[in-house]
Amino acid sequence: MKPRRIIGTTLFYLLVAFIVVYTVFPFYWAIVSSLKEGSALYQIEFFPKDPKWGNYAAIFREQPFGRNILNSVIVAVTVVSISLVLSVTASYALARIEFRGRTPLLLLVLSVSMFPQVAVLSGMFELVSWLGIYDTLWSLTLSYMILTLPFTTWVLTTFMRELPKELEEAALVDGAKPLTIITRVFMPLLWPALATTGLLAFISAWNEFLFAITFTLSNERRTVPVAIALISGASRFELPWGRVMAASVIVTVPLVLLVLIFQRRIVSGLTAGAVKG
Amino acid sequence: MAVAPSSLPQPEVIGRPAVALAPSLLTRQRRRAALYFILPMMTVLTAVAGWPLARTIYFSFTNANLDNLGSQEWVGFANFVSLAQDPEWWRAVLNTVKFAAVSVSLETVLGLVIALTLNANLKGRGIVRTAVLIPWAVPTVVSAQMWNWMYNDLYGVVNAVFLKLGFIDHPYAWTASPSLALAAVIAVDVWKTTPFMTLLILAALQLLPQEIYEAAKLDGIPSPKVFYKVTLPLIRPALMVAIIFRSLDALRIFDLPYVLTGNSRQTASMAVYARQQLIDFQDVGYGSAASTFLFAVIAVFTIIYITAGRVRFDTGR
Numbered sequence: 397m398k399p400r401r402i403i404g405t406t407l408f409y410l411l412v413a414f415i416v417v418y419t420v421f422p423f424y425w426a427i428v429s430s431l432k433e434g435s436a437l438y439q440i441e442f443f444p445k446d447p448k449w450g451n452y453a454a455i456f457r458e459q460p461f462g463r464n465i466l467n468s469v470i471v472a473v474t475v476v477s478i479s480l481v482l483s484v485t486a487s488y489a490l491a492r493i494e495f496r497g498r499t500p501l502l503l504l505v506l507s508v509s510m511f512p513q514v515a516v517l518s519g520m521f522e523l524v525s526w527l528g529i530y531d532t533l534w535s536l537t538l539s540y541m542i543l544t545l546p547f548t549t550w551v552l553t554t555f556m557r558e559l560p561k562e563l564e565e566a567a568l569v570d571g572a573k574p575l576t577i578i579t580r581v582f583m584p585l586l587w588p589a590l591a592t593t594g595l596l597a598f599i600s601a602w603n604e605f606l607f608a609i610t611f612t613l614s615n616e617r618r619t620v621p622v623a624i625a626l627i628s629g630a631s632r633f634e635l636p637w638g639r640v641m642a643a644s645v646i647v648t649v650p651l652v653l654l655v656l657i658f659q660r661r662i663v664s665g666l667t668a669g670a671v672k673g
Numbered sequence: 674m675a676v677a678p679s680s681l682p683q684p685e686v687i688g689r690p691a692v693a694l695a696p697s698l699l700t701r702q703r704r705r706a707a708l709y710f711i712l713p714m715m716t717v718l719t720a721v722a723g724w725p726l727a728r729t730i731y732f733s734f735t736n737a738n739l740d741n742l743g744s745q746e747w748v749g750f751a752n753f754v755s756l757a758q759d760p761e762w763w764r765a766v767l768n769t770v771k772f773a774a775v776s777v778s779l780e781t782v783l784g785l786v787i788a789l790t791l792n793a794n795l796k797g798r799g800i801v802r803t804a805v806l807i808p809w810a811v812p813t814v815v816s817a818q819m820w821n822w823m824y825n826d827l828y829g830v831v832n833a834v835f836l837k838l839g840f841i842d843h844p845y846a847w848t849a850s851p852s853l854a855l856a857a858v859i860a861v862d863v864w865k866t867t868p869f870m871t872l873l874i875l876a877a878l879q880l881l882p883q884e885i886y887e888a889a890k891l892d893g894i895p896s897p898k899v900f901y902k903v904t905l906p907l908i909r910p911a912l913m914v915a916i917i918f919r920s921l922d923a924l925r926i927f928d929l930p931y932v933l934t935g936n937s938r939q940t941a942s943m944a945v946y947a948r949q950q951l952i953d954f955q956d957v958g959y960g961s962a963a964s965t966f967l968f969a970v971i972a973v974f975t976i977i978y979i980t981a982g983r984v985r986f987d988t989g990r
Contacts (some may be wrong), residue, residue, distance in 0.1 A: 404865070408790075408793075408795070408802060411786075411790060412730075412790060412795060412801055413786070413803075415787055415805065416800075416801055417799065418805045419804050419805050419807055419808050419864075419867075419868070420807055422808070422811075422816070422819050422820060423807055423808075423819070425814075425819070425822075425823060425830055429822060431723075436711075437828070437829070438828040440828075440830055440833040456709070460983065476952075478717075479674040481886045482713050482714045482717060483714060485709075485710035485711075485713070486710055486711045486713070486714035486715075486907055487708035488710060489706070489710035489711050490711065491677050493703045493704065493706065493707040494700075495704045495707050497706075500713070503979055505718070506975075506979065507972075508718060508722045510974075510975045510978070511722060511726070511946060511970060511971070512924070512925035512964070512971050513724055513925070513927070513944075514925065514927065514943075514944040514947045514948055514964050514967060515729055515965070515967060515968035515971075516721075516722060516725035516726050516727075516730045517727065517728060517729065517947070517948065517952075517960075517964060518725075518732050518951055518957050518960060518961045519724065519725025519726060519727065519728030519729040519732070519967065520721075520725040521742075521951075521952075521957075522725075522728055522742050522832060523720075523724070523725055523728075525742065526874075538721060539721065540716055541882065542722045543719045545717060545721075545873060546718065546722075546828065549714060553769075553878050560839075561711070568699070573706075574702075574703060574706035574707075574710070575706070575772075581972075590822065599810075599842045603812040603813055605813065605814050605927070605928040605931075605932075606927050606944070606948070609710050609770065610948070610952055620812075621812055621813075621814035621815070621932055622814075624814055624815060624851070625814050625818070625931075625932045637822045637825070640818050640822065641818075641819070641822060644818055644819060647812065648811050648812065648815050648816060651810045651811070651812065652807055652810045653810070654810075654874070655806055655807075655809070659802075659803065659806065665873055666869070666872055667871070
């Protein structure tokens with residue numbers, strides 16, 4: 397190799413190394429910090445010499461963090477299931493049946509997915525108190541539909557119209573009803589799309605913060621993001637950073653694993669729906 | 674297919690041969706089914722989006738209070754007038770615009786650099802791509818807390834590393850100092866959202882025809898020129914969609930500034946300001962006016978986004 401080439405390649409790999417460090421380091425640092433206790437936390441030490449698990453035990457002991465995780469799981473699973481059921485049929489109609497007003501309807505669904513959440517906050521607050529579900533998980537289940545339903549409908553519509561029409565034609569010739577076509581012909585082919593869409597919707601429900609901090613009040617009703625944002629220590633002025641990091645690692649590791657396992661799927665789902673970050 | 678959000682699902686004519694047997698009956702049957710299929714979804718959407726939005730807009734013309742919703746009186750444009758006279762509000766608007774402009778620009782440049790790197794022939798591409806996805810997988814609140822700890826004025830790793838490298842001569846309170854707080858929030862957003870940009874750009878890059886590059890190589894055209902004359906124009910539509918989409922997201926930002934710096938006026942975005950008025954100060958009328966304003970801004974951007982996406986849809990495929 398020519399010297400110029402060597403320098404070029406070296407610089408290129410330096411850039412790559414920098415990118416990797418930049419993207420990975422903050423999460424790595426959270427893991428390292430979560431394994432430090434007492435004064436060790438205040439020393440800059442890139443490899444923990446003496447890892448301790450006390451912070452992990454403490455967050456479950458000192459606050460209802462287990463309950464918070466359960467809340468997040470309950471809300472996210474409920475919201476995603478309802479959204480998928482409602483959007484499978486709707487997206488079949490939107491993708492494969494011609495009717496007047498279809499394009500405006502699709503644009504409407506797309507616009508709702510761009511809503512700033514705060515724009516519905518006071519109206520939603522009124523709805524939530526009128527239904528008597530303030531400070532219950534129901535308030536989150538209700539309000540999260542605005543995040544997940546337009547998204548799942550939009551993405552499933554995109555997936556649904558990619559399926560070959562010959563399949564449907566054969567079923568139509570046999571006199572199959574639309575609902576039968578969905579359940580018997582399309583669903584078996586749609587499982588990968590449903591899994592991807594469901595996972596992305598799950599992530600957005602899992603991460604939601606604005607509604608969660610507004611519609612719940614008591615520690616036991618909080619979801620994970622609110623719990624992590626509000627972890628407090630003995631002193632008002634110094635947050636228990638070791639515990640905050642331990643809680644952060646616990647809720648992030650499953651997500652990172654899911655994302656890594658479903659990497660390719662997620663990329664296709666993201667490009668199909670441009671999900672919110 | 675390039676970045677799909679730009680393209681509306683194409684009306685697809687299905688079942689023509691089959692329909693030919695009994696066209697009107699089957700079509701009518703299918704249209705009726707379409708109505709039943711869409712109705713539940715639209716009902717829920719109306720209940721959770723349409724109705725609350727309408728109420729918020731209505732509240733913005735009243736003096737509603739969180740304590741006794743229902744006993745409000747119509748006050749016309751009074752809330753919007755006081756909003757226009759409130760320097761704190763304009764500060765929030767300015768913060769949001771600064772935040773959106775700077776973070777989206779940085780994310781675009783950085784996303785482009787990383788996407789081009791990933792698209793090049795390098796060893797261990799899979800590992801790098803995986804690494805790049807990690808920030809995207811970290812929940813926003815968690816990334817805010819992670820960086821909050823890294824920014825810590827006494828024990829934070831940012832100060833330690835920068836001091837050692839000689840970038841700074843004394844530790845800074847990154848999130849507390851008025852001149853640095855917004856930049857600190859932007860830095861976290863850039864870290865968290867660049868992967869999204871990278872993925873969208875990478876998807877566009879991987880669809881580019883390789884022949885052009887081979888031809889350019891044969892003709893000995895320098896690579897910067899190839900980038901500006903070939904790559905950039907070809908991925909521009911996808912890039913535009915990604916930028917508009919990210920801008921929409923950045924304009925309604927709430928959790929990042931809220932968790933990093935609370936309601937601090939140095940970083941408060943429009944959404945943070947609106948929520949503070951609504952919930953903390955219980956002034957539903959005034960807060961709703963702020964929300965309505967933000968909604969109008971986003972609506973304008975959404976219309977641009979949809980029109981831009983459509984233009985491309987008509988000419989693109």
